[in-house]
Amino acid sequence: MPGEKRKRSLLDIDFVLRRVFGKTSFRSVQREVIEAALEGCDVYLQASTGLGKSLTFQLPAVVTDHGTTIVVSPLLSIMANQVEALTAAGVKAARLDSTITPQERNAIFKDLECGHPMLRLLYVTPELCATPNFRAKLAIVHKQGELNRIVVDEAHCISEWGHDFRAAFKQLYWFKCEFPKVPIMAVTATATHRVREDIIRILRLPPPPQLQMFLLSTSRANLHYEIRYINDSINPLDDILAWLKGVYQRKKDMDIRDSTGQRHTAVSGLIYCQKVTALQNLCIFPNLPACQRQTCEDVAKELRAHGIGARPYHAVLNNEEKTDTTQNWLLSLPGYDIIVATTAFGMGIDKANVRFVVHWECPMSLEAYYQEAGRAGRDGNAARCILFYSRESRDRAAYLLNREAARGANEQAESRMRSFQALVTYCEDTTTCRHVSISRYFGDTEDPVCDFACDVCKDRSAVAAAKRSGLAAEEWVSTQREMNAESFYGGMVDYD
Numbered sequence: 001m002p003g004e005k006r007k008r009s010l011l012d013i014d015f016v017l018r019r020v021f022g023k024t025s026f027r028s029v030q031r032e033v034i035e036a037a038l039e040g041c042d043v044y045l046q047a048s049t050g051l052g053k054s055l056t057f058q059l060p061a062v063v064t065d066h067g068t069t070i071v072v073s074p075l076l077s078i079m080a081n082q083v084e085a086l087t088a089a090g091v092k093a094a095r096l097d098s099t100i101t102p103q104e105r106n107a108i109f110k111d112l113e114c115g116h117p118m119l120r121l122l123y124v125t126p127e128l129c130a131t132p133n134f135r136a137k138l139a140i141v142h143k144q145g146e147l148n149r150i151v152v153d154e155a156h157c158i159s160e161w162g163h164d165f166r167a168a169f170k171q172l173y174w175f176k177c178e179f180p181k182v183p184i185m186a187v188t189a190t191a192t193h194r195v196r197e198d199i200i201r202i203l204r205l206p207p208p209p210q211l212q213m214f215l216l217s218t219s220r221a222n223l224h225y226e227i228r229y230i231n232d233s234i235n236p237l238d239d240i241l242a243w244l245k246g247v248y249q250r251k252k253d254m255d256i257r258d259s260t261g262q263r264h265t266a267v268s269g270l271i272y273c274q275k276v277t278a279l280q281n282l283c284i285f286p287n288l289p290a291c292q293r294q295t296c297e298d299v300a301k302e303l304r305a306h307g308i309g310a311r312p313y314h315a316v317l318n319n320e321e322k323t324d325t326t327q328n329w330l331l332s333l334p335g336y337d338i339i340v341a342t343t344a345f346g347m348g349i350d351k352a353n354v355r356f357v358v359h360w361e362c363p364m365s366l367e368a369y370y371q372e373a374g375r376a377g378r379d380g381n382a383a384r385c386i387l388f389y390s391r392e393s394r395d396r397a398a399y400l401l402n403r404e405a406a407r408g409a410n411e412q413a414e415s416r417m418r419s420f421q422a423l424v425t426y427c428e429d430t431t432t433c434r435h436v437s438i439s440r441y442f443g444d445t446e447d448p449v450c451d452f453a454c455d456v457c458k459d460r461s462a463v464a465a466a467k468r469s470g471l472a473a474e475e476w477v478s479t480q481r482e483m484n485a486e487s488f489y490g491g492m493v494d495y496d
């Protein structure tokens with residue numbers, strides 16, 4: 001970008017922040033990242049969930065008065081939500097994926113080839129970037145001097161050591177080979193040291209100072225992390241009901257004092273449950289104890305029976321039901337305070353006031369847990385992240401991972417198992433601050449300050465006692481596993 005224009009862009013960023021994005025000030029390093037992008041640098045940005053990383057590539061794309069930014073994203077839902085929000089803000093943005101019509105696709109291609117594309121941001125999948133047709137279109141845009149920047153969102157998907165490896169991401173090295181002068185911006189919340197090295201190497205990002213690295217702490221100070229130790233005979237439902245009722249009561253008491261008049265049950269939350277429907281459940285886990293057979297449907301129904309506005313969300317619902325549930329939850333409507341969902345829910349969904357995220361059972365990796373828990377408290381206010389951990393659910397998750405590895409269904413089995421082990425260590429540990437454990441896993445340079453925002457820092461000995469009384473003994477679990485494999489794994493052994 002010529003000097004004068006660049007200076008003007010730098011002056012315009014505060015105006016665009018307010019006018020287009022409706023924000024009053026920049027958060028954290030947003031300004032520095034945006035300035036580096038506008039200076040034409042390649043950028044690596046690693047920062048916590050919910051920090052506002054999207055703005056750091058969206059704003060430069062808008063403030064530059066010509067040209068297009070290509071955003072490579074792994075998930076259609078993320079693409080759809082970002083394009084919708086940008087369009088609502090009056091920004092010309094589109095996505096090229098399987099969901100658009102041939103007419104829409106042609107219109108996008110026509111715009112790209114016209115010499116002065118109107119599209120400021122074009123969201124694409126990594127698979128599309130590997131196709132000769134799309135590459136040829138980009139070559140035209142580049143030749144016309146209108147290819148401003150390539151953004152690789154969720155860049156950890158590039159690494160086989162990452163938790164969400166996607167083979168097509170590895171082909172993105174093509175951008176630097178073909179367009180060496182077009183800056184690349186790689187963005188992620190969840191990269192370990194090894195994954196970070198892979199991202200930089202595979203994308204062929206240049207050394208500093210052309211590459212500007214922004215490595216921020218993964219810590220989310222406003223999240224309160226806690227583990228609740230259980231075993232197969234304990235149903236998390238009773239615990240959650242008691243906790244929720246306590247929250248509502250405290251809100252009710254405060255409302256009376258403050259006369260705010262706000263609905264005291266308006267506490268937005270997400271409960272992650274592994275299982276989908278009773279049918280699927282019965283097929284896979286026919287012999288599990290009742291509480292372990294709970295599905296999204298069951299949990300939502302139980303909560304509703306206690307007057308709590310909970311709705312299920314899973315793959316078997318039809319699109320209309322899914323949209324209805326999501327929209328009403330986003331609007332915080334009565335009856336839609338809590339979504340009980342499989343982990344597929346939440347990708348790309350940005351709801352500011354989620355006050356809690358509960359994991360009903362053991363998640364499959366520390367990265368997945370950090371990302372899912374990170375959907376709480378995106379407004380910066382305090383939020384709770386509760387994980388119900390049992391050794392039986394740990395072993396069932398490990399069994400599934402091993403089975404997947406044995407079937408050769410996933411070549412990244414080893415790294416998935418390593419990340420799962422990290423999650424188990426995190427759960428079993430009763431002496432290290434939860435924020436510190438997460439930060440160290442991601443290789444943050446400094447330990448975060450917790451300020452009693454986790455169960456360990458609040459009361460270490462109570463956590464140790466809860467673990468002793470809540471978890472089944474290792475000996476018992478291993479005996480059950482060996483002696484009663486079929487009922488322990490709920491028929492999964494037969495299922496093979």
Ligand SMILES: Nc1ncnc2c1ncn2[C@@H]1O[C@H](COP(=O)(O)OP(=O)(O)OP(=O)(O)O)[C@@H](O)[C@H]1O
Nearest residue numbers: 023025026027049050051052053054055189350374
């Ligand atoms: N400067 C700002 N002031 C106020 N809100 C902001 C600012 N920047 C971003 N936000 C808001 O922060 C929220 C999170 O932003 P975004 O979705 O970009 O997060 P993210 O860093 O990509 O997180 P994740 O990795 O979890 O997806 C959004 O609602 C966004 O509008």
